[in-house]
Amino acid sequence: MRKDYSSWSLFTKGLRHNEGWEPAWRSAEPKPSYDVVIVGAGGHGLATAYYLAKEHGVRNIAILEKGYLGGGNTARNTTIVRSNYLWDEAALLYEHALKLWESLTQELNFNVMFSQRGVFNLGHTLQDMRDIERRVNANNLNGIDALVLDAAEVKQRIPILNTAKTARYPVLGASFQPRGGVARHDAVAWGFARAASAWGVDIIENCEVTGMDIANGRIVGLETTRGTIKSERVGCVAAGHSSVLAKMAGIRMPIESHPLQAFVSESMKPVLDTVVMSNAVHGYVSQSDKGELVIGAGIDHYTSYTQRGSPHIIEHTAAAIIELFPMFSRVRMNRQWGGIVDTTPDACPIISKTKVKGLYFNCGWGTGGFKATPGSGNVFAYTIANDEPHPLNRAFDLRRFATGHLIDEHGAAGVAH
Amino acid sequence: MFVLFCPHCREKREEEEFGYGGEAFTARPAEPEAIDDDAWGDYLFMRKNPKGWHWEVWSHNTGCRKFFVVKRNTATNAIAGTWTLADGRKAYDAEGCAP
Numbered sequence: 276m277r278k279d280y281s282s283w284s285l286f287t288k289g290l291r292h293n294e295g296w297e298p299a300w301r302s303a304e305p306k307p308s309y310d311v312v313i314v315g316a317g318g319h320g321l322a323t324a325y326y327l328a329k330e331h332g333v334r335n336i337a338i339l340e341k342g343y344l345g346g347g348n349t350a351r352n353t354t355i356v357r358s359n360y361l362w363d364e365a366a367l368l369y370e371h372a373l374k375l376w377e378s379l380t381q382e383l384n385f386n387v388m389f390s391q392r393g394v395f396n397l398g399h400t401l402q403d404m405r406d407i408e409r410r411v412n413a414n415n416l417n418g419i420d421a422l423v424l425d426a427a428e429v430k431q432r433i434p435i436l437n438t439a440k441t442a443r444y445p446v447l448g449a450s451f452q453p454r455g456g457v458a459r460h461d462a463v464a465w466g467f468a469r470a471a472s473a474w475g476v477d478i479i480e481n482c483e484v485t486g487m488d489i490a491n492g493r494i495v496g497l498e499t500t501r502g503t504i505k506s507e508r509v510g511c512v513a514a515g516h517s518s519v520l521a522k523m524a525g526i527r528m529p530i531e532s533h534p535l536q537a538f539v540s541e542s543m544k545p546v547l548d549t550v551v552m553s554n555a556v557h558g559y560v561s562q563s564d565k566g567e568l569v570i571g572a573g574i575d576h577y578t579s580y581t582q583r584g585s586p587h588i589i590e591h592t593a594a595a596i597i598e599l600f601p602m603f604s605r606v607r608m609n610r611q612w613g614g615i616v617d618t619t620p621d622a623c624p625i626i627s628k629t630k631v632k633g634l635y636f637n638c639g640w641g642t643g644g645f646k647a648t649p650g651s652g653n654v655f656a657y658t659i660a661n662d663e664p665h666p667l668n669r670a671f672d673l674r675r676f677a678t679g680h681l682i683d684e685h686g687a688a689g690v691a692h
Numbered sequence: 693m694f695v696l697f698c699p700h701c702r703e704k705r706e707e708e709e710f711g712y713g714g715e716a717f718t719a720r721p722a723e724p725e726a727i728d729d730d731a732w733g734d735y736l737f738m739r740k741n742p743k744g745w746h747w748e749v750w751s752h753n754t755g756c757r758k759f760f761v762v763k764r765n766t767a768t769n770a771i772a773g774t775w776t777l778a779d780g781r782k783a784y785d786a787e788g789c790a791p
Binding site: 516518519522527528529530531532576577578579580581585586587620676677678679 | 693694707708711712714729730732733734736737738739740741742743746748764766767768769
């Protein structure tokens with residue numbers, strides 16, 4: 276049985292020089308068969324397994340991970356959490372996630388350092404401001420906190436932001452979601468892993484899926500680098516590698532995998548206490564609790580699985596950030612990396628059954644999946660447990676690419692995450 | 693960052709000069725009215741997105757502005773070759789990539 280973390284355990288372990296802490300989760304050997312197998316031990320996959328065990332009573336679950344736990348996009352994103360999406364379907368899904376974020380630390384007994392420091396989406400043109408007003412109205416109608424600020428109000432809240440009228444792309448205002456913020460990305464993976472492990476979920480690292488066994492249109496098992504694993508229900512949560520998995524089952528996906536780069540600066544004294552995003556100059560920045568500026572921008576335009584991008588994208592990103600915050604021009608950058616994002620034509624995820632019975636996909640989160648982690652796992656667990664979508668992910672079916680019911684978040688909120 | 697050889701300009705130039713045009717040879721169905729929604733959706737949205745060799749279209753945006761075909765490995769960014777659209781189609785068919 277898992278021992279809860281508490282200030283008392285911290286105190287007593289501290290007295291003993293922090294010796295005697297137990298591993299947070301159990302690393303398991305694969306068993307021959309499971310009731311449910313989740314492919315991909317990132318935040319979304321771990322959350323799926325956790326909610327399957329906790330809310331749907333499934334006990335015999337494995338999570339297969341080809342690398343190590345939380346080593347993909349979970350560790351590579353810029354940790355922004357918000358729910359101010361334009362369309363009802365997307366807004367309700369992300370708001371479901373945001374509500375789960377608000378109690379996630381207590382839920383998991385693991386500090387995910389969720390910090391609701393607010394998120395600003397800047398507007399630089401009259402059309403930007405019209406779109407912002409429309410989006411904020413839509414958010415309010417959906418019960419999501421959002422307000423429109425003018426340039427003076429933005430300047431008051433973010434004094435270091437360049438709001439000069441002479442700027443190349445002057446800031447005219449912003450939408451502001453006070454409940455948005457950031458969370459500690461690694462802690463999300465570790466917290467869900469620990470909580471899922473406590474429910475008896477087997478977390479199996481260094482186990483890559485190499486094939487799918489399908490008989491009479493049903494999934495019956497997986498071929499992996501650690502042997503055959505039988506399971507009649509398989510949920511794939513593999514982000515950029517979703518097309519590779521889908522191909523094993525003979526399914527075509529509307530996904531293209533692109534590198535998305537991010538970088539952090541050296542640590543500094545607190546200078547930015549919120550999250551600032553701009554679609555027009557295309558960059559986003561926040562300051563981590565460690566003091567680093569966490570910066571991201573757009574994808575590399577070509578498809579790639581290389582987990583690295585091209586230097587000119589970094590240049591454009593840096594230019595955008597310096598446009599907004601001229602004082603950052605002298606900040607030195609510390610690390611840069613890339614992740615592989617699974618983009619869809621409508622910038623919305625696919626959380627869906629497939630034509631193969633018992634095979635489910637949760638993918639297509641593109642550049643903005645981190646914010647949805649708990650909500651995504653929650654509704655995907657429902658989908659797997661009941662073999663039908665949760666009301667919140669009914670619209671995110673793979674079939675929408677045949678029926679034409681796309682949820683076009685590109686123009687509204689999907690460009691910058 | 694990689695360098696592409698434009699088969700029209702016959703020069704190696706930096707990636708920044710080029711625009712990415714996606715998967716090559718996704719032909720519009722000859723009779724859209726005759727096919728069902730699945731087939732039309734497949735043409736519009738479904739992509740191979742392979743991890744490995746990928747046939748794709750690029751355009752030389754800041755050069756000749758013409759389209760051409762590239763065979764690139766998406767796992768390593770290695771480039772096997774570049775062709776004009778017509779020559780690329782021949783090489784693509786010779787490899788047996790066409791559906």
